[in-house]
Every structure is written in structure tokens, then in C-alpha cells.
Amino acid sequence: MRAVAVAGVGLTKVSEHWEKGLQDLFTEAAHKAFEDAGTKEIDALYVANMGAPILQGQMHLGAMLADALGMRGVPALSVGAASASGGVAFHEGVKAVASGFADCVLVGGVEKMSDGLPEEVYSILAMAEDQEYTAYTGVTNTGLNALIHRSYMETYGATAEEIAMFAVRGHEHAVGSKHSQYPFKVAIDRVLASPMEADPVHMLECAAVGDGAAAMILMPADKAPEGVEVAATSVATGPYYLAGRKDILTFDAVKTAAERAYKVAGVTPDDIDLVEVHDETTITGVISLEDLGFVEKGKGASYVADGCTMREGEVPTNTFGGLKARGHPLGATGLYQVGEVALQLQGRAGPCQVEGAQVGLAESLGGLGSTCAVTILRRG
């Protein structure tokens, strides 16, 4: 297996891009990544997406987007793992380069969510779960988050305010970020005064709808001296049904994926200088920090409230705002996370820079933690 590096990163701003379609966004991100890497000689294309079959009635994204890039002939396919699609596509792209099967790969994620009506977006989010026995109950993605959110408060005595601080921290970090959807501060009082989305989860604790595309060029590390080394990628699945879990406050897939990734990279949570976690709501951010090994189970919310996840804290978390403030364009989200870690390690994070960062981790979830992709990058 060859060492692999991220040779180029291209991120579009997460926003409601009314004037741009799926192809426009994807090609914009891809061209930025080509420019960053100084090459467009790719020999494989991986596309991460979740909602296009419903939102645009569009399948077969690989061929469509390869053509849109003027790259007919290149093998191309889309990777689907719900909102973990980006993280899983990255893993697949790394495998292709590491194995020697490809020498230069474009991994790009795209989601054009504002094409959907609100109830269609809720339906798409619920498609990550079993349609016959989970979505069938009418529970939404946020509703599932709410079930564990309440249980977390009742089990560990965490307060609504402590958990909601996860959203406040994200917004603090997003200030000054060029690609983040909501780069401004939001006070804790405003979060807690926002309407309930699914009790006890407030609207301002949830990632909002946003369009975006993120792309990365992967190459053998020895051919990309300016790149960032991929120290490990790992994908794991966990119990699919919330009702079938012995412990609903632990994401087994996160623990499994993280253990594997730490082992491959030869690091421990103590070595990680910054982390991007999948805070589709505040509670998934909190539980992710615990299951990745940064803080003891049940202590995650107070850890966040105490400031340990701030830029100058113990584990700077969601340094461009996370899903809440950078935004959550479903299939593209995991690639924003990895791209952000790369920018941090190259010292290109601008006002969001974590000083001296050497090793960073990205964690991406599909469904309510039934797929987890963990990526660890290291400064080359």
C-alpha cells in the first residue's frame, strides 16, 4: 500500500444557491481542487451524494459529472452512505490510490438541497433509516436525535444549556470562514429560545438546509510534496435500528471506526490537534466527542460548555463551524470536514486557524450513527 496525500482542496460556500444547479456547484468545487493541486489529470472520479435521486430526480451522477468536467473516459461512480457519503467516498478514493489502481483521483461531494420542498427534505433525511419500521412511524431525523437527546439528559443529568452550547461553539468558530453558511455568533439564549424542532431539540441546535460541493485531489504522497498525508481512513457500520440498540447513547460504529483509524495512524486521541465531528444536532456532536475517545461517556456536554472544544481549548472542535454553522449539504459534508482538516494542517485556515496543528481527525455519520467514516490527516 502506498502512502496517499490530499494534493488539492476545493470548497464552495455552503448557501442557498438559487442560481446554481447540481452540476454548477460540483464543477466549481472540482475546478478549485484542480487549481489547488496543479493538475487535472485524474484517472478516477468518486462522487458523494445523498439526495439527487429525489431532489433532482437524478441518478447516474458519475457519468454526468465526469462529462461536465470534460473528462469522458474516466471511470466514475457515486458513493452512497446517507450523510456519511462524503467520508465513505474519501475512503474509497484513498483505497484506489493506495492500492496503485489509480494515480490521481478526484473525490467530490455535492448536494443541492434547496431544490426540495421542506417536507421532501425531511423525507430524504429519513431515507437514511429503515422505511418499513423507522420512517414508517413518521419520526424524522431530528426526531431520532431528540430521542437520544432526552435520554442523555435523563441518564447523565446534562442540562439543555450544556448540550446547546455545542451550537454556540460552532458559530463562534465559523466567524471569518469564507465557505461557512452562517459565519456569525449566536448567543445561548437565542438557541434556547428558538422553537422546538423535535422536543427537546431546538431549531437552532439543528444543521440547516444548505447547498454545497467539496472536492479533493488524491495522489501518492511522494508525488504531492505540498500535500497533506492521509494517516488513516476507516469506515464502520453499527446497529441500524435505534430500537435494537442495547445502549442508545453510544454509537458503536464511531467506536469501531475510530479504534481502527487510531491503530492504522499510530496515534491516540491525545495526539489529535483538531477534530471535525458530525453535529447534525448538538447531541450527535456531544456523543461523537465521547465515542471518539476525547472525553468520558456522559461528560461530553459539560466538556463543551466548559470551553474544552474552543479553538484554544484541549480539543478544538468544528473549527469552521461544523454542520451547524459551516452547513450540512448531506453527501458533501464529509468532504468539507476532511478538506477543512487539510486546510488547518497546511496553515491555510485564515481566521479559523488552529496554531501549530499537526494531526487532525474528521468524523462523518450516516443515519443515526449506523455508518461512521473516520479520517486522520497528518502534516507531511
Add this chain to the structure above:
Amino acid sequence: MSVPRYWRETKYRYRLIGQMCAQCGNAGFPRSGVCSACGSVDLEEVKLAETGHVVTWTVVRNPPAGYMEYAPYLVALVELDDGVRVLSQLVDIEPIKVKTGMRVEAAFRRVKVDGGSGIIEYGYKFRPLIE
């Protein structure tokens, strides 16, 4: 929603049928091809308990397509008296009166009016148990 797709789930949804592992006795819902405890494929269908308690719950305020007419509605994770857990709507109670741990029982209710093919879907919901 096609008719066969609806029809093949009716037994399980109408009667709350789960599966029991013939090797280790672990019960689960919904049915699957394998025992989640021991991995055995030696499985039998079993009628689950119709009473249980609320483990955790929420109020869905922004529903997906097809559920608009019921919103806002309660969804709970229910642990049945035989230990099997089921996700379900909770009905016949105001959200303000719901308590974690409260006793509930299965009820047969309309779940959804399907758009395209016009199927009216029924199944289990849970309601407070009057003891």
C-alpha cells in the same frame, strides 16, 4: 407504495410479530435474517407483548411528506414487557402529560394515507395503559 410491499408487512404491523432465536432465546423487532445476539439464523416468529413502558420520547413538529395531517405528534421508544424495544407513535395523550417510564399499550391505528397509489396504511401505535 405498491400493494405487495404493503401487504407483506401487514402481519407484523397489525399483530406486532417479532422474531425469537431458537438457539439463545433473544427476541427482536422487526424481523431480520439473523439473531442480533448470537448470529444464529435459526429463528421463529413470536407474538410480542402489547404492553410496556416509554424509554424516551419526542414531539415531531416538522413532519416528512405523508404525515402532515397528524403533526405535531409524539414518537416514543417503547420497551415491551418481554424486553423487546419498538419505535412507535404515541397517541391519546397530550405531549405535556408524557413521562419517561409511563406504561403504554399497543393500539391499532391508521398510520398514513399513501399518495401515489392511494393505499391507506394501518399499524401499531401506542397509547397510555389504563391499569
